[in-house]
Amino acid sequence: MPVQTLLQHFNTITPLSLAAQAALKQCLYLERYPKKTMIQQQHRPAQHIFIVHTGLVRSFYTHNDKEITASFGTPGCMVCAMSSLLSYEPATYSIETLEESELFYMEFAAMEALYDAHHDLERLGRMMITQYYLDQEKELKAIRFQSSEQRYQTLLNLQPELLQRAPLGHVASYLGITPETLSRLRARY
Amino acid sequence: MPVQTLLQHFNTITPLSLAAQAALKQCLYLERYPKKTMIQQQHRPAQHIFIVHTGLVRSFYTHNDKEITASFGTPGCMVCAMSSLLSYEPATYSIETLEESELFYMEFAAMEALYDAHHDLERLGRMMITQYYLDQEKELKAIRFQSSEQRYQTLLNLQPELLQRAPLGHVASYLGITPETLSRLRARY
DNA sequence: TGCACTTTTTGATTTATATCAAAAAATGAG
DNA sequence: CTCATTTTTTGATATAAATCAAAAAGTGCA
Numbered sequence: 001m002p003v004q005t006l007l008q009h010f011n012t013i014t015p016l017s018l019a020a021q022a023a024l025k026q027c028l029y030l031e032r033y034p035k036k037t038m039i040q041q042q043h044r045p046a047q048h049i050f051i052v053h054t055g056l057v058r059s060f061y062t063h064n065d066k067e068i069t070a071s072f073g074t075p076g077c078m079v080c081a082m083s084s085l086l087s088y089e090p091a092t093y094s095i096e097t098l099e100e101s102e103l104f105y106m107e108f109a110a111m112e113a114l115y116d117a118h119h120d121l122e123r124l125g126r127m128m129i130t131q132y133y134l135d136q137e138k139e140l141k142a143i144r145f146q147s148s149e150q151r152y153q154t155l156l157n158l159q160p161e162l163l164q165r166a167p168l169g170h171v172a173s174y175l176g177i178t179p180e181t182l183s184r185l186r187a188r189y
Numbered sequence: 190m191p192v193q194t195l196l197q198h199f200n201t202i203t204p205l206s207l208a209a210q211a212a213l214k215q216c217l218y219l220e221r222y223p224k225k226t227m228i229q230q231q232h233r234p235a236q237h238i239f240i241v242h243t244g245l246v247r248s249f250y251t252h253n254d255k256e257i258t259a260s261f262g263t264p265g266c267m268v269c270a271m272s273s274l275l276s277y278e279p280a281t282y283s284i285e286t287l288e289e290s291e292l293f294y295m296e297f298a299a300m301e302a303l304y305d306a307h308h309d310l311e312r313l314g315r316m317m318i319t320q321y322y323l324d325q326e327k328e329l330k331a332i333r334f335q336s337s338e339q340r341y342q343t344l345l346n347l348q349p350e351l352l353q354r355a356p357l358g359h360v361a362s363y364l365g366i367t368p369e370t371l372s373r374l375r376a377r378y
Numbered sequence: 379t380g381c382a383c384t385t386t387t388t389g390a391t392t393t394a395t396a397t398c399a400a401a402a403a404a405t406g407a408g
Numbered sequence: 409c410t411c412a413t414t415t416t417t418t419g420a421t422a423t424a425a426a427t428c429a430a431a432a433a434g435t436g437c438a
Contacts, residue, residue: 063330063334064334082322083322083323083326086319086322086323087323115312119308119311122308122311122312122315123304123311125315126311126314126315126318129315129318129319129322130275130318132322133271133272133275133318133321133322133325134272134275134276136322136325136326136329137272137325139329140325140328140329140332141252143329143332143333144332144365145252145253176333
């Protein structure tokens with residue numbers, strides 16, 4: 001039963017009471033989506049948090065009519081239009097599956113309602129956003145101080161399969177470089 | 190009584206019970222520091238959160254032996270070695286006053302202890318780190334998509350006084366450019 | 379008040395990566 | 409399977425900003 005695995009995972013972030021776990025479980029759904037399904041549309045209110053169970057998704061936004069990949073989601077990853085959920089404004093991010101995927105989802109509003117009733121879930125929320133902050137800080141420093149080549153190599157070390165499974169253009173914008181530059185980097189390993 | 194103003198400010202972020210306010214008040218201290226005082230040293234454990242009451246401070250880290258200004262703190266700003274507080278690792282950030290300043294400070298450990306006792310303070314913590322996340326996201330996009338000149342002009346619009354009060358080199362690294370480039374930008378307004 | 383030291387300015391050169399352009403390869407619908 | 413469309417590769421050129429270098433201006437201490 002996969003929901004149980006997910007709760008287990010949350011429990012390692014911060015211990016959750018049985019009541020909190022039960023309440024959370026009530027709000028979590030698992031669904032299968034075909035390849036190339038848009039599960040969150042730009043300009044519509046962001047409502048859901050997704051957690052990848054199987055498959056591959058990406059979140060992206062547009063800048064000067066170009067799609068910029070913000071993140072890839074592999075099993076275990078939480079993917080959502082974070083800034084829109086947090087600010088309650090229409091989403092600037094879209095999310096789509098790149099492969100057939102099974103995703104947990106829950107209403108963000110439901111999560112917020114649970115915060116009121118369960119102090120430990122509020123703590124979970126705090127710790128998760130904290131982790132997002134720390135990861136983003138790393139990303140900021142990578143963009144500022146590392147060359148295209150260094151960022152490419154980091155990805156190659158940490159998630160080599162992404163370069164096979166995701167189109168080059170998506171990976172390029174994720175790394176903050178043009179497809180041409182990534183193609184050339186790849187040519188000389 | 191300035192602590193009262195600060196509590197008021199927190200109250201606008203999320204409503205705090207009187208008990209929570211009283212507990213928080215117990216942990217808050219106000220102190221005056223002369224210009225150029227290091228209030229947080231790199232490599233030492235980060236222990237405090239500072240909130241600027243008067244004056245000007247900056248937080249910075251070193252990269253390739255160069256100091257990089259991470260943020261400036263003006264009255265109302267919270268300044269801390271955030272990532273070290275959150276990760277419990279020795280600070281990679283230093284913090285110093287650029288002018289004589291009055292700062293509120295509190296032990297981060299005390300804040301964490303208060304989280305256990307006061308759900309509403311945990312919420313305050315969650316909402317504050319959330320705001321940090323959203324601000325950092327803006328910064329990341331500015332670095333990725335805006336030119337030096339655009340970032341300079343944004344600063345000029347939002348905090349023109351910083352260019353008078355902080356040394357050019359500090360502002361340059363804050364903007365992610367070299368002092369030479371900033372000097373040239375400034376020359377042609 | 380003068381002198382060492384630091385910061386800022388100005389100029390010349392280099393460089394990484396974007397942009398523009400077009401060919402080659404891959405993909406997918408009918 | 410075939411053709412249209414999209415993606416990737418390859419090449420030539422442009423450019424913003426870094427780097428290197430040195431002069432000028434500013435700062436503070438003795």
